[in-house]
Amino acid sequence: MEYQYAVKEGVFTLKDYKKGLEVVSYRGEDIYLTVPEKAETGEGEKPVISLGKKAVLSCKTVRQIRLPGTIEEVGDWAFAYCDELREVHLPQKEIRFGRGIFRECGRIRRVSVEGKTADVGGLLAASVTLLDAPYLFAPLRCGEEDWLRQWDARMLQILRAADKDGYSKMVLCGEEDYGSRENNLDYFLNQKRKSKVRIAFMRLLHPLKLQDEVRRELEDYLRDHTPDSGRTQRPVAGKEDDGMWDETWQVLREEHGEDSEYYKLFTKIGCLTEGNFDRLLSEAGENYPEMKAWFLKYKEEKIGYTDFFEELSL
Structure with a gap:
């Protein structure tokens, strides 16, 4: 038997499941969505213990989802294709997660996760979105020293792998349409390096128990992939082509131009220099005034004098 549970801008559909209820689906336009802890049935209230397969699939408005302390299972693709989803809140308990x-x-x-720091929450999300490591998606042990060692080991495995890894297999197995840009080697290498840049940014922004030598390697990677960053453009692990490396700036401009923590880290580690300042300020365009203002402030204080209004015209 199915039941309806209304929320502010939508409705959950639930059904009897084991000793409680399972969320079958959600339909609505909520931005902040809280899965109920219990719901009324013909036999009284029952706890919600499962978020079913594809329960919140493709909900385009939801940015934040909170699961109750009663939850025991999250089914396959439960949040898949939620384009605007930014954060999920979980209770600190053993939960069975699907694919x-x-x-x-x-x-x-x-x-x-209840009781865990914000750094841990960022790394936990990245374990599946950036590292493709479902074994690290463990709300109970996330943040522990052994978990962090495993996280960093997986990160370095990806970072140090050759950029061409996987290309031949993709082409030979026909994983992408013949003639598509995904089959182009330059495009493949660019996408591979951008994925590494995202990982490096993520770990530096969530530096919980990050070892100094690993921090330096991540910072070097971001600088190495910023033109005219002041570092010698030298061959590094996974770098086979001779083109100018621009992936750090691409990721910042295309994905995080409004995120102050990203562009402040970009300047803090020395990616913005006198040699690339004019170009980056111009390419920032009119879309990110706060980032441009920060770059101007940084140049005046750290690089050297600048005429604010003259540079702003760029």
């Missing part, structure tokens, strides 16, 4: 729960959730930043 691909965050598939194509490209904007998710944090999976917050």
Whole structure:
């Protein structure tokens, strides 16, 4: 038997499941969505213990989802294709998770767990969205030293792998349409390096127990992939082509131009220099005035004198 549970801008459909209820689906336009802890049935209230397969699939308005302390299972693709999803809140308990729960959730930043820090929440989300490591998606042990060591080991495995890894297999197995840009080697290498840049940004922004030598390697990677950053453009692990490396700036401009923590880190580690300032300020365009203002302030204080209004015209 199915039941309806109304929320502010939508409705959950639930059904009897084991000793409680399972969320079958959600339909609505809520931005902040809280799964109920219990719901009324013909036999009285029952706890909600499962978020079913594809329960919140492709909900385009939801930015934040909170699961109750009664939850025990999250089914396959439960949050998949939620384009605007930024954060999920979980209770600190053992939960069985299905496959691909965050598939194509490209904007998710944090999976917050009750009692855990914000750094842990960011790394927990990235374990599946950036590292493709479902074994690290463990709300109970996330943040522990052993978990962090495993997280960093997986990160370095990806970062140090050759950029061409996987290309031949993709082409030979026909994973992409023949003639598509995905089959182009330059495009493949660019996308591979951008994925590494995203990982480096994420770990530096969530530096919980990050070892100094690993921090330096991540910072070097971001600088190495910023033109005229002041570092010698030298061959590094996974770098086979001779083109100018621009992926750090691409990721910042295309994905995080409004995120102050990203562009402040970009300047803090020395990616913005006198050599690339004019170009980057011009390419920032009119879309990110706060980032441009920060770059101007940084140049005046750290690089050297600048005429604010003259540079702003760029």
